[in-house]
Amino acid sequence: MTADPGAGGAAAAVVARLTELGASLAAAESLTGGLVAAEVTSVPGASRAFRGSVTAYATDLKRDVLGVDGRLLDERGAVDPDVARAMAAGVRRALGADWGVATTGVAGPEPQDGQPVGTVHVAIAGPGGEDKVRSLRLNGGRADIRKETVRGALALLLGELPGNERAQDTEENGGT
Numbered sequence: 001m002t003a004d005p006g007a008g009g010a011a012a013a014v015v016a017r018l019t020e021l022g023a024s025l026a027a028a029e030s031l032t033g034g035l036v037a038a039e040v041t042s043v044p045g046a047s048r049a050f051r052g053s054v055t056a057y058a059t060d061l062k063r064d065v066l067g068v069d070g071r072l073l074d075e076r077g078a079v080d081p082d083v084a085r086a087m088a089a090g091v092r093r094a095l096g097a098d099w100g101v102a103t104t105g106v107a108g109p110e111p112q113d114g115q116p117v118g119t120v121h122v123a124i125a126g127p128g129g130e131d132k133v134r135s136l137r138l139n140g141g142r143a144d145i146r147k148e149t150v151r152g153a154l155a156l157l158l159g160e161l162p163g164n165e166r167a168q169d170t171e172e173n174g175g176t
Helices: 007-021 035-041 059-064 070-076 081-095 142-160
Strands: 025-029 050-055 099-105 119-125 131-137
Touching: 007 035, 007 142, 025 035, 025 081, 035 050, 035 142, 050 081, 059 070, 059 081, 070 081, 081 099, 081 119, 081 131, 099 142, 119 142, 131 142
Parallel strands: 025 050, 025 099
Antiparallel strands: 099 119, 119 131
């Protein structure tokens, strides 16, 4: 299946592949504030694969709801690849999903945790111990960064789903 490089095409491809696998997905979102969940649930039939999401915008929610280690958050802040990895694993566990996808980063307009605007980390966690993080450096305004983060997260997930090893990587569209 060849997916459209946009987030909508990637979301449709993710839902189709998860449905074929009989697998489920949960999302943990920070800077995207629910946009990954919105994109996935815009696909007809998403209820067959999507369990739900946690929008953990506040750092204490990342710790208390998603189980991200408090020391990690204290030492590195919320904008960190290991935090993204822990968020993906945590939402998978919390919502009883086969796959977890997570987003954390700085959409702007100001830097956060010593990280410049456009610093983003997306991660996935899967049922066979799959664990992958991709760090992105995105340009543009707040809306652009959030949109490209959704695209990057879905592309990472799509590329890691079994049987989709040749899925196109589109996470760097719009970034440098």
